[in-house]
Amino acid sequence: MNSAPHIAVLDDEVDITLLLANYLQSHGYRVTQLHSGRALMQLMAADPPALVLLDLGLPGEDGFSLARQLREHWRCGLVIVTGRGDSVDKVVGLEVGADDYVTKPFDLRELLARIKAVLRRLMPGEAPAQGAAAAAPSRDKLRFAGWELDTAARRLTSPQGNEVALTTGEFDLLCAFAQHAGRVLSRDFLLEHTRGREAGPFDRTIDVQVGRLRKKLEADAEDPQIIKSVRGAGYILVPPVTSR
Helix, strand or coil, X not given: CCCCCEEEEECCCHHHHHHHHHHHHHCCCEEEEECCHHHHHHHHHHCCCCEEEECXXXXXXXXXXXXXXXXXXXXXXXXXXXXXXXHHHHHHHHHCCCCEEEECCCEHHHHHHHHHHHHHHHCCCCCCCCCCCCCCCCXXXXXXCCEEEECCCCEEECCCCCEXXXXXXXXXXXXXXXXXXXXXXXXXXXXXXXXXXXXCCCCCHHHHHHHHHHHHHCCCCCCCCCEEEECCCEEEECCCCEEC
């Protein structure tokens, strides 16, 4: 039987639930993806999670009402993860019993730290899940998903030990991702960190270079697992990055 803490992720956006599921599973958690309040209530009756990540903006449903139901009937952690950043919504969310409130776009490492803090309060005697969010690495060799990026030698090596050629733009872009792993990076941020003042207001170079990087890094560029898109927000390097 899987003894890892069970986390339910409820969001109507499949991309978001998949992103969070992949990231949390890589850190040792058991994750159930949900897309409706009804599915959440069914899960709570059958296999209640230790913590729920709840989006308020579910079509046709009241996220605050779901939060109240959770608090009235179950003892579990509750972190609201939503695009509604208004201070009134945050106050109401905390008043109905949420343990924390995170607005989109979010930093995956920060969200993981908040999840761990809530679980520690709920289960003080429990050991944390395997894996830890890596701090932003600063050394020359950055490793992720079996790949090694040597920032000093400007060299990318595959998990099989083969050197993979990158253009200057592709290398700079990958460095930006690796140095900010776990964070959703906007196109503007990536343009500033790769092209600076050369970038124009309608520059789509980032999208093109991300596509090229995916063809080199991903087993299936049409179903990327390393560099993922976050709708309306930008891109994120999902695997943890270590340095030496």
